[in-house]
Amino acid sequence: MAAVLGVSAHYHDAAAALVVDGRIVAAQQEERLSRVKNDPSLPQLAIDACLALGGIDAAALDRVVFYENPYRKLERVLVGSLAAFPRGAGFFRRALRSQLGDKLWVLDQLAAHLGVPRERVGFVDHHQSHAASALDCAPFDDAVALTVDGVGEDESTALWAPADDGPRRIASIGYPHSLGLFYAAITAYLGFRVNEGEYKVMGLAAFGRPRFREAMEQLLRVSSDGSFRLRTSAFGDHLRADRAYGDELLAMLGPAREPECPWDLQSDDDRRFADVAASAQLALEEVMLALARAAHEQSGARHLALAGGVALNCCANARVLAEGPFERVFVQPAAGDAGGALGAALVGARQAGDSIQGVFDPALGIAADAGRALAVARHLGLQAERVDDPEREAAERLAEGAIVAWVRGRSEWGPRALGQRSLLSRADDVTLRDVLNRRIKGREPFRPFAPVVRDAHASALFEGAPSDMTPTMTTVCRVKGDSLPGCTHVDGTARVQTVAGGGALDGLLQAMERQGQRALLNTSLNAAGEPLVAHVTDALDFFVRRKPDVLYVDDVRITR
């Protein structure tokens, strides 16, 4: 019986997670509290929040587990920069500055921040953290984990079997052969921020034709055993996280897109970029399918659990389930580096002798404080009052065409708004979608929105829903008919969220049904480039700046 804190930090998406006696008690991304998107810094706010949610003092922690091996990471960084000699000189300098400045001392930093003895602070491997987060949160046994991301210590992809003391590695593929690196390079090529713009590439892909397929096959070559090889010479700047592509890739695909330029998908240039996105997405999906087949062949498992940043590619996940060899597929919703904190805590708990218990529920973050929202809203000059039935009232407003900011209970774990910190509107109204994209969220016009629907209606509205991935929005499904134009992407799919019985969102959807609507558009409560809202003050800040029609914080209604 142990209290174990898991931590990820210093690359991107720092987070903390607390597991007590084998139960996941709390998990919180630092960016939500510091308000710095993809905040990589030591997650002191998230750690303190997790301890507060667990009601325990740092001194009571039995173990603190960092999500990767900082020493092997340093080795990989040094070897990588030497392997790229002489081009790696700049990377060598930058890497040593950050490694010696912070990263190498992370275990000591954690001990100092928490005031715990240094010997209680340890680490597990990066991909093992990912694998544990997937296997231990999955709703099934008889599973193999496939972890796919940019790079861990020195591997980019790995297969894992469940074991009592944490996942056991079956096989791995070494860096720089990395799907995460490949997609990051395309993301940068298309003018988006790496580690953030990958969703945009996926959304953009639906507008293009994969006419660069052959080029992609040269860049990313799949072997008959399901492994893959990256043409590293085309990723000449792969040591630069913000660019990651080289002149050879430019020669194959044409000039890169300037960041920040407005999109015009009628123009020849932007159509070419959409075609590049479509080709890259197709290549990634093909490799993910090959990896899934290899995972099945090497493990014999019936089910697949996915994690690592690439597992956030919901279009690829859909194909893995539909065309791959597994009966069921699950994706841990914080599949990126943040999720490593949860996996590290779970491995730590197992190594302390605990078995992992409970059904995974992603509402693991800080709670909304309606009383505080009421008080602060009034000082902001807003109308704020408690209401008897917020679900019924919100449903009426939504049916009238309002855009509703919806804050309920504990915040979500992972990048998706799942009804705890959401922006909602009717799903059948295209004009509302455009208002949301342009005025409220300030996003690119091609980006789709997602629908949310009760389990009971999922199969009527979508092909292949519900599934193990739909509760956490980690897959896409084909939309049946044309009843949801506000959240059907140009390729006829939607990243649907399904909701089981109970809970406020289920209540709201039931109230919507009484208004004649079976689905809602559900998007994250944040503006472009900002982290998802966590505290109620963040929700009020968003409400004041971005002007949705109404904000509900639990049973408090806030209007202007």
Add this chain to the structure above:
Amino acid sequence: MRALADFVYTLSWRIPGRRWRRLLAFAEAEAESALELRCAAAATVDPERAALYLKHAADEARHAQILHRRAALARGAPVTLPRRGHGRLYERFGERVFVAYVHRGERRGRRQFEAHVRFFEERDPPLAAALTSILTDERRHERYTGELLEGPFADGAARARRRARLADLGHRWRRAGAALTAPLFALLMLVLYLLAAPLALGARAREADGWRKED
């Protein structure tokens, strides 16, 4: 004295090609300040002050947008607003020192913006107008943080101001130190990299593709 301050504050505007970079740096500072204030709003126990910090944060976010747009105009091409962290001032020092620090920053910002407005009044009237709108907000921010230091935080305000001054000096010292030592560090790292060059062959030999199976 004012002429000297004007000269110092506006020196970089006179250097060709620097204008858009300076405006972008201002935008970055305003965006960082907005993040600090949002964190303060979440952390303070007092709902009235939370509301004050949120209003201030909204102003800073708007300033960042204005300055970002102006930077792009000055450059004649889109520019990306760098995204960095922030100083976590509230977390590090508590609310009283945080307010003293913000007050100090707003006073300095107000003085600088007054100089910038005077500089651009005739050279670039649209930019001067944008800066004037920001200056109006800066004066309000300076006033309300000053009132907090004389009201709810009056007890211990002098000490808080001293700590804020020290924190500010420390921040500037570290920034200057980093700027001064960066070339030396770069040189040392280059030498180290060249000395390690023979290891590159071994490093390349380590690269392998395909599955690495566990025993």
